[in-house]
Amino acid sequence: MPLPESLPESLKNNLELPLVAAPMFLISGPEMALACCKEGIVGSFPALNQRSSEGFEDWLILMNDELQAFRADNPGHKVAPYAVNLIVHNTNPRWEADLELCVKHQVPIVITSLGAATRVTEAVHSYGGRVFHDVTNQKHARKAAEAGVDGIIAVSAGAGGHAGTINPFVLVHEIREVFDGLVLLAGGLSKGEDLLAAQAMGADLCYMGTRFINTTESQAEAAYQAMIIEAVSGDIIHTPAVSGIPANFMRQSLEAAGYPMDKLNQPGAIDYGEKLKPMEDEAKAWKTVWSAGQGVSQIQDVLSTAELVRRIRSEYETAKARLQASS
Incomplete structure (x- = not known):
């Protein structure tokens, strides 16, 4: 095609x-x-x-x-x-x-x-x-x-x-x-x-x-990439808890950051107003809580972008x- x-x-x-x-x-x-x-x-x-x-x-x-x-x-x-x-x-x-x-x-x-x-x-x-x-x-x-x-x-x-x-x-x-x-x-x-x-x-x-x-050109740290390889689609949790609006994060990362797992799957409507955290706060959160999509289940290696x-x-x-x- x-x-x-x-x-x-x-x-x-x-x-x-x-x-x-x-x-x-x-x-x-x-x-x-x-x-x-x-x-x-x-x-x-x-x-x-x-x-x-x-x-x-x-x-x-x-x-x-x-x-x-x-x-x-x-x-x-x-x-x-x-x-x-x-x-x-x-x-x-x-x-x-x-x-x-x-x-x-x-x-x-x-x-x-x-x-x-x-x-x-x-x-x-x-x-x-x-x-x-x-x-x-x-x-x-x-x-x-x-x-x-x-x-x-x-x-x-x-x-x-x-x-x-x-x-x-x-x-x-x-x-x-x-x-x-x-x-x-x-x-x-x-x-x-x-x-x-x-x-x-x-x-x-x-x-x-x-x-x-x-990829080797990614700015993700090695532990982040290793977690990507370890994770499967069922480890991806959709929650507004980190950034104020719903986003997908790896369960292992949320657990390591101390988030209460029993509350994270509660639904949250996307709100581009008061719920969205200031950018400097969100940046701090995303440095320790790692986002990924359900496609993690298909990733088993790290290689160059090319x-x-x-x-x-x-x-x-x-x-x-x-x-x-x-x-």
Whole structure:
């Protein structure tokens, strides 16, 4: 199955796989993003993984310079664009300054979370960039569509981080009912065949985070990566206790941090208002309580980003061949 015709030329002509390596808080940085882009998938990182806007600008300069040089040295090689994640919420006092830097350095893709702002889409569109926004339900998809985003990330049940609870089949279909732009599927994807399945159900691109925690370019500590290998899907607990809104965390990590396990599975509605902790408080919590998605059950090793992307590509091609042979 080729890359979807719905993809803009800037993506379709520069991707080896329909895949975005998701920006992960405290995990993703330029080293991982560059490795992804050079292998033909979108690499990304959160702006807040740098402690200041000045440091964030240094990362943007590094990304642009490195990718420009790599393209010049490798003519004909598919080099994917990179993405930056902005938390568009009043608990993040930096988002406006960081947005200005994205415009200044013409970040190809801006991924927004916790708020779809028309101001962001207008600013990014001014230089030809694209905006993707993550949602967990149709209500927020409608708001994102109204804000003029180019893509909506369907964060389904089983995703790492601030995940939703809706089945991926249902969520993709519900988003398609209210949005005709690009749809990216997130939630439990770990292997190449998962990308093919996502395409078959109507997603344009896939969004994979947890699998990239266990790479050598990841900023996760060794104990975090070891816990990923140890964990299975049943160890992933969806709770608002850590960040103020529901997110998925590994049981072993919650237990080690002293959270009362009998209370963590109580339901909590996503509230982008008073329940959301200030960013500095959330950062402290996430350093000791480790997030992951249900895809942990498919992760048994740590390898370089390049090796991982090549493995996923091989799995993807094998799945395509198997499907074609059975038809």
